[in-house]
Amino acid sequence: MRSKVLKRLPLEKLMDLKIDYAFKQLFGSEKNKEITVVFLNAILQKTGRDRIKDIAFANTEAGGEHREDKQSRLDLLVVTNADEWINVEIQFSNPYNMIKRSIYYWAGVYRSPMKPTMGYRELHSVIAINILNFSIFDQTNRFHTTYHLYEDQEKFQLTDVMEFHFIEMPKLLRDWKTDQLNPWDDVLARWLLLLGVVDQRDLKVYEDIFTKGRQTKIAASCGNVCMTRVVRARGDRHER
Numbered sequence: 001m002r003s004k005v006l007k008r009l010p011l012e013k014l015m016d017l018k019i020d021y022a023f024k025q026l027f028g029s030e031k032n033k034e035i036t037v038v039f040l041n042a043i044l045q046k047t048g049r050d051r052i053k054d055i056a057f058a059n060t061e062a063g064g065e066h067r068e069d070k071q072s073r074l075d076l077l078v079v080t081n082a083d084e085w086i087n088v089e090i091q092f093s094n095p096y097n098m099i100k101r102s103i104y105y106w107a108g109v110y111r112s113p114m115k116p117t118m119g120y121r122e123l124h125s126v127i128a129i130n131i132l133n134f135s136i137f138d139q140t141n142r143f144h145t146t147y148h149l150y151e152d153q154e155k156f157q158l159t160d161v162m163e164f165h166f167i168e169m170p171k172l173l174r175d176w177k178t179d180q181l182n183p184w185d186d187v188l189a190r191w192l193l194l195l196g197v198v199d200q201r202d203l204k205v206y207e208d209i210f211t212k213g214r215q216t217k218i219a220a221s222c223g224n225v226c227m228t229r230v231v232r233a234r235g236d237r238h239e240r
Contacts, residue, residue, distance in 0.1 A: 016200035143171035
């Protein structure tokens with residue numbers, strides 16, 4: 001039934017999943033929690049016993065320690081069954097100070113559970129994932145890069161409580177257009193192509209991604225339920 005609905009769906013009716021509203025409707029809703037778990041496992045490359053099995057959605061209001069501190073609203077914040085905190089930010093068109101902004105958000109999430117009676121050993125790992133509709137790193141052509149804290153000379157890791165991921169969508173689409181991407185064997189690439197089908201900023205719909213996705217594992221990897229729920233979300237939004 002869902003497949004038939006999608007086949008009849010005009011491409012101009014699709015919503016850009018990189019817009020905050022659509023992204024939160026798909027990945028930030030309790031009813032779609034199983035989709036969010038699979039998506040996060042794909043980004044973090046968690047498999048087998050290490051994979052995320054369950055999540056709880058946390059409050060996305062991130063304030064400072066004092067009333068006058070800068071207040072922030074996160075796009076998505078979850079706590080996993082392993083007590084890892086994961087903050088996912090989707091940035092559509094504001095590339096300024098993105099790295100510092102991500103570190104600021106990370107710091108807020110890291111310290112937020114701390115109470116006066118707690119010890120520092122009770123603080124948990126925080127993973128920051130940034131999905132960007134622009135490129136910020138000239139040093140690499142890879143669309144997904146990961147960062148930790150390492151010692152300068154011997155390169156051993158200082159701590160595992162800090163982890164940053166940056167996903168640059170233009171580099172992903174470049175690889176797709178130049179046949180450098182093999183999404184059939186890369187579950188993360190399939191998920192990101194789903195996000196990249198529509199680009200509202202440039203008023204583009206990548207019909208080849210949508211068409212091939214229906215015929216291959218792109219649709220199967222997350223299920224046609226993803227697209228169907230987003231279409232419904234768009235309809236609900238217009239009715240308000």
